[in-house]
Amino acid sequence: MTDIYDALVIGAGMAGVAAATKTASKGWRVGIVDALPYGGTCALRGCDPKKILRRGAEVVDAARLMAGKGIDTGGLSINWEDLMKHKHGFTDPVPESMEQDLKAHGVETLHGVATFTGPTQVDVGGTPYEAAKILIATGAVPRPLGFPGHEHVIDSSEFLNLEVLPPRIVFIGGGFISFEFAHIAARAGSAPIILDRGERPLKSFDADLVELLINRGSDAGVEVRRLTSVTAITKSSSGYTLHTDIPGTSDTSGARQTLQADLVVHGAGRVAELSRLNLEAGQIDHGHHGVKVSGHLQSLTNPAVYAAGDAADTAGLPLTPIAVIEAKVAASNMLKSATSVPDYAATPTAVFTVPELVRVGMLEHEANDSGLNIDVRYTDTSQWYSNYRLGETAGAAKILVDRDTDLIVGAHLFGHGYAELANTISLAMKHRLTTRQLKSTTAVYPSTGSDLSSML
Missing domain, CATH: 3.50.50.60 (FAD/NAD(P)-binding domain)
Structure with a gap:
């Protein structure tokens, strides 16, 4: 029955x-x-x-x-x-x-x-x-990996259950998983390498801030190799050998390289x-x-x-x-039996590296392509008090404002605690608060939230 x-x-x-x-x-x-x-x-x-x-x-x-x-x-x-x-x-x-x-x-x-x-x-x-x-x-x-030896690659679930963290870890793919786990592994004593087959990792985030993140990660021991595709993985008594292809340019021929690892992690999309x-x-x-x-x-x-x-x-x-x-x-x-639709407006998203990289709304090229009259407000926050007190020397914000309405249409942040700051910006965007209204609000000082008015 x-x-x-x-x-x-x-x-x-x-x-x-x-x-x-x-x-x-x-x-x-x-x-x-x-x-x-x-x-x-x-x-x-x-x-x-x-x-x-x-x-x-x-x-x-x-x-x-x-x-x-x-x-x-x-x-x-x-x-x-x-x-x-x-x-x-x-x-x-x-x-x-x-x-x-x-x-x-x-x-x-x-x-x-x-x-x-x-x-x-x-x-x-x-x-x-x-x-x-x-x-x-x-x-x-x-997502399935099609190259020979893909069975030697562990996924994110297995990484989160590792009993021992080995010294040499390679992450395949330049997305959220690779960057977040590599930043954890580096601080835990490993030497992580991220292999990205494209020119720029984390494509859905602001290009300028991604570069700041890569530089900050490098200082912490995270290496990023671009334009590198894995063609095969072989296992040996000493670990794994990754066979990679690096495409050539108009002036150079392509290259094939090998890379040794104790662990290979899938971070190439889902x-x-x-x-x-x-x-x-x-x-x-x-x-x-x-x-x-x-x-x-x-x-x-x-x-x-x-x-x-x-x-x-x-x-x-x-x-x-x-x-x-x-x-x-x-x-x-x-x-x-209704036809309501989800509201995706002003959804914040973050890469929880150390520090984090955050996005709300449009990228700069998306805003320009949409025909909006955009004011790009970029601020280097690396020397601001909220970073100085931590000893941090990396941080930046890029806020995209529609000049005609004074509304934020995109916000891109890289820095300690900026994921929480993005929640305030998301609220403002969703409820159409202007930058003038945001700047008129008194914030707790000193706090990261109090930096928002200066970013605007």
Whole structure:
């Protein structure tokens, strides 16, 4: 006999949990299923554990910045085993805690691989289920690497569970994962190298500030090699050999080089995790970027199905807060048969290196291409008091202001604590506060937040 739900959520990450609890709160019979422990990437294998490990890197870096300024750094180091235990203190209780919370909200919890057997039918471990509405919130996985020896590469989840941090680490790809983990590894005593096949890493961030980050990372021991593609990896008794290609220019021929490593980490992008869903049986159109949905997150080909987060092909950034927003909108639309759309305006995003790199809104070239009358307000904050007191010598802000409206259309920040500053800017952008209004606000002094008026 087939169990029938009003809504079935596939994926027990932050997005899936948000949708399940919302629909259950309205009296629907709701089930949620996942083959992995409940909690999803962010809580278990991404944002949260990463930032716990980053704390160790912050402490070490902060002490080193104050060397000779009253702080004795003799014997300063990260005990990786103890830091990892600290991380596990947070992540280990999450699955059970989250499942109990779902049950308390009336959600029925299932475990196993979910596969579609029809437009509204799903099989979980041999047990059939049917639902009037189905939400796909299965997240993303590292994209496949096609070169020989790719099986020797570990992913970000495995890095976050390393019992020992080896001395020579190579990160493939110049995105968030590579930079954040490399900055942690460098402060923990490793010698990390980031290989990026393009000319500029972190392409979705301001180019000028990315260069400042690369220089600051270099001072901390993070090496970035550009225009370098991995063609193969071979294993030996002493570790791994990476075979790389470096393209030539009009004046030089290309080159092939080898690189030795104890550990190779995948940081070359992620793709929607749809591989086990058998979407064809569910009559669900999908592509490389996820389930193809309308603006209100309903499948273009199966009206019973919705998708949110990294599993959905939407305009939203691949961020946990965006996934949660989309899941709540999808749940509301399922409940009301409505067509509300997510609001992506002024979404801040950060690379949590040490210090962090942050973006809100348009890049400079995007603002110029849009035809806006832009005032680019660039400030070198490296010598400002808020950095001086830390011993920090790197920091900058680039604020893009529409001269016609005095509204911020883009903000790019590199510096200690600037992720929190970006939240204030995001609020101002979302609610259309002008720079004059922001500058008229009295901030706590001295604080990083008080720097905003000077950046404007």
